[in-house]
Amino acid sequence: MLEKAIKGSALYWIWLLVLLAVIGVGFGAYLQQLDQGLSVTALNRDVSWGLYIAQLTFLVGVAASAVMMVIPMYLHNHKAFARMLILGEFMAVATIIMCLLFVVVDLGQPQRLWNVVLYPTPSSVLFWDMVVLNGYLFLNILIGWVTLQAERKRVGPPKWIKPFIYISIPWAISIHTVTAFLYAGLPGRDFWLTASMAPSFLASAFAAGPALLILLAFAVKIFAKWDPGREAIQSLAKIVTYALAAYLFLIGCKIFTAGYSMVPDKLAHWQYLYFGLEGHTMLSGFMWASTAAGVAALLILLFPKNRQADNILAFACVLVLISTWIEKGMGLITAGFVPTPMKEVLTYAPSGPEILITLGIYGIGFLIITVLWKVGIGVRREIEAT
């Protein structure tokens, strides 16, 4: 089936070249980081995780969201997703690979990565994160490829794949839960030390993932002239709406707990995020934008008429992505570290090389999505032409 990836229009090849250029620049920056260490980043003694780990956190959610099509389709026989499911699974593959790359570029000694396997440590959540991320990657490659191959041969998917599909449902929940537990179990980080971490991760994931999927589906419709199906997109839009409401609700719950209890250790992080502390206000503009975008998207999506208009739906999905990306990709990690255990306040803004490496990894992700979707859509076209 892979041969479908090497036959494409000029546009397809130009897009791949653009991505390769971005990847090349990112790789160059990574070589610099390998040579000079993480000193090329803006990370420091107090904010020791930053842009990379924040992207991991955001993208794990996007990857987990494939389950929002698997559940309706396999547990509720919602056939509308049949045509599109493969796109969700392949998107999960690409995003998980991005997640793993973000872990690797964050390591000070990447060549020792294998130590995690050589000295397995069940008490470490990072060990479990490695297990669930790699497991989910394997499951999605397996399920995606086998079901697509079966469809191409015009036969039903083999019976043995069913257990893997069912396992993939709790597994998808697990990847974001375990990733939330990376933070939620740390005694000295009050901002993260809350039981609502995993639920709010899942809620934002199930808003952001399907929103991205809707946007990519529209892109496919325009550039590849293949329609994933109106009903599928409408179903996804409903999922985004519910999940977005849950995500905003959980943020509200967290803010209430900190704000009403007025426990300084809890409250200070929220003050830092939304108002800034001691003159460090870089994040506050972003955070208000994030909240405003989330609320605006919800107000738009609540009305079925808006969801049914492609343009408005796409606009709302962009707002959802902006909101969740700022919240996960910028705010969550930094605010966990600031104020520091010594109650110091500082600003973390990623450095140039850090941003280039991050863009490079996004380039790799989009390259994988493009190639896999090309294959998936190619096979679908082949089936539908006959």
Next chain:
Amino acid sequence: MKNSRRKFIKFAGMAALGWSICPSLAGARSGPRQSADRLRAERWAMVIDSEKLNDELMDKCIEACHKLHNVPDIPNDQNIKWIWKEPFYNLFHDQSHGYLKDKKSIPFLSLCNHCDNPPCVRVCPTQATFSRDDGIVLMDFHRCIGCRFCMAGCPYGSRSFNYFNPRNFLDDDQLVHDYPTREMGVVEKCEFCAHLLDQGDMPACVEASEGAILFGDLNDPNSDVRKVLRERYSLVRKPKLGTDPQVYYLI
């Protein structure tokens, strides 16, 4: 001829296998070098007497430690600190109030607490940081992958990461050869001078403190540290977190 070569390879193979299973048989020495005068304790603990410590003494402690462990002096926020000065408020903000005016800004020494229940050890994915039987929390610089989970896990900000190659900031002539320099990309922190204890010496900061820092066995009711903790009022940092820190501050 063919037969004997086969026998030889078989023998060599068995020997290699045996050696790999039990290297001590071949005379390989395992475990660290241990001195006869090694200092032992069931539970090492440190007591810092804030009444006796002054600015000058603290600087001496810091210098002794950082020199002994080849800690580089990096002039920005990607620096390395094993032991350093921190105002009272920053160490004990959860145990202070608004009217501690003069006390608030008095510098105290800050270092790894060698917790009895260390979160850093719990979160490390490779066991590169681990607790010794006597309570000292150590680092294996050669196993650390540099994920910095331990830095997020530590509630005391006691850990530093080698963002730079530390050797670029060390003067070759001033190197102490009894302790290794680190490479780029690993985490490090105070080790209660475990290598000195194993040779029979007290930690460098204790020696430099002119009696202001006590170090001893917390499980021995007659030790100096136990005596002074019985007699005087003391604090530990963030006791409510349950990490059970083993650096005590006499107030």
